[in-house]
Amino acid sequence: GAVVSQHPSRVICKSGTSVKIECRSLDFQATTMFWYRQFPKQSLMLMATSNEGSKATYEQGVEKDKFLINHASLTLSTLTVASAHPEDSSFYICSARGTEAYTFGSGTRLTVV
Amino acid sequence: DAKTTQPNSMESNEEEPVHLPCNHSTISGTDYIHWYRQLPSQGPEYVIHGLTSNVNNRMASLAIAEDRKSSTLILHRATLRDAAVYYCILRDVIVGRDDKIIFGKGTRLHILP
Numbered sequence: 001g002a003v004v005s006q007h008p009s010r011v012i013c014k015s016g017t018s019v020k021i022e023c024r025s026l027d028f029q030a031t032t033m034f035w036y037r038q039f040p041k042q043s044l045m046l047m048a049t050s051n052e053g054s055k056a057t058y059e060q061g062v063e064k065d066k067f068l069i070n071h072a073s074l075t076l077s078t079l080t081v082a083s084a085h086p087e088d089s090s091f092y093i094c095s096a097r098g099t100e101a102y103t104f105g106s107g108t109r110l111t112v113v
Numbered sequence: 114d115a116k117t118t119q120p121n122s123m124e125s126n127e128e129e130p131v132h133l134p135c136n137h138s139t140i141s142g143t144d145y146i147h148w149y150r151q152l153p154s155q156g157p158e159y160v161i162h163g164l165t166s167n168v169n170n171r172m173a174s175l176a177i178a179e180d181r182k183s184s185t186l187i188l189h190r191a192t193l194r195d196a197a198v199y200y201c202i203l204r205d206v207i208v209g210r211d212d213k214i215i216f217g218k219g220t221r222l223h224i225l226p
Contacts, residue, residue: 006156034213043200044157044216093156095214101147102214104156 002028002098006105013084013112021079021108023094029074030096035067038091038107050077084112117201122221125191133186133220135201140181144203148175148186151219152197160186160199196224 003026013019023033031052036044048069049057056069066088068080081088089112094105118136125131137146148160161168161175163184168175174187188195200219205212 004156032212036216043198043218044151046213046215049213091154095156097212101159101162102149102157104149104158107154107156109154 002096002101002103004030004094004096004103004105006094006108008108009106010109011111013110015085015112016083019081019084019110021081021092021094021110023077023079023096023105025075025096025103028096028098030077031074032097033071033077034095034097034102035069035077035079036093036095038093044093047079052077081110084110086112088112117203117217119199119201119217119220121218122223124223124225126225127193128190131188131191131195131222133188133199133201133222134183135185136183137201137203138182140203141205143205145205146175146177146181146184147202147204147214148173148199149202150195150197150199152194157200157216162204191222191224193224193226196222198222 005024007022033050035047037047038044046059047062050069050071052071052074058064071077091107091109093107095102145162145164147162149157150160151157161170161173163175163177176185198219198221
């Protein structure tokens with residue numbers, strides 16, 4: 001079945017640095033990918049829709065200059081958290097749509113200290 | 114957006130069947146009913162989906178009411194590994210319309226040994 005690989009699985013960074021998270025579709029092409037954020041004990045919150053070859057579409061309240069999304073190929077989307085701060089610490093998850101269902105990455109646990 | 118309503122949490126004994134309900138009274142004729150689950154510290158995984166008829170796969174069964182306003186995910190013999198948050202989601206069958214998945218709170222399933 002469709003597999004989405006997400007890296008890194010866990011990252012700790014200092015406040016003020018930028019962190020890049022990669023999401024790859026391994027055995028299928030994904031023109032659209034989705035980025036979610038999840039805080040402890042809460043549901044997934046959609047941040048943005050990543051479109052291959054064009055600008056991402058951000059959900060209301062999500063800062064596009066803070067969460068930079070690049071979808072340069074049909075198998076790779078990246079999320080960069082710019083100048084990360086402790087409040088950006090969260091579990092980030094990417095997803096891609098297959099023919100019938102969505103496939104999710106295993107998530108990236110970001111801790112900003 | 115068509116919304117779903119699920120109980121916040123449920124409990125079941127190991128090796129017993131589990132019936133997870135979902136109400137979706139505003140479902141449209143082109144909405145598929147999807148179920149995903151999220152194990153602790155992982156991204157969501159696909160469980161099952163259906164349109165009108167009941168569906169079975171290796172993971173679970175999906176029973177859909179005749180009027181499609183509700184459905185039930187059935188785990189025939191729960192194990193401790195089935196402890197997760199289960200999400201019932203509606204997805205339009207027409208690709209491109211309402212393409213993204215918005216997660217509700219889901220049902221947290223506890224399995225008692």
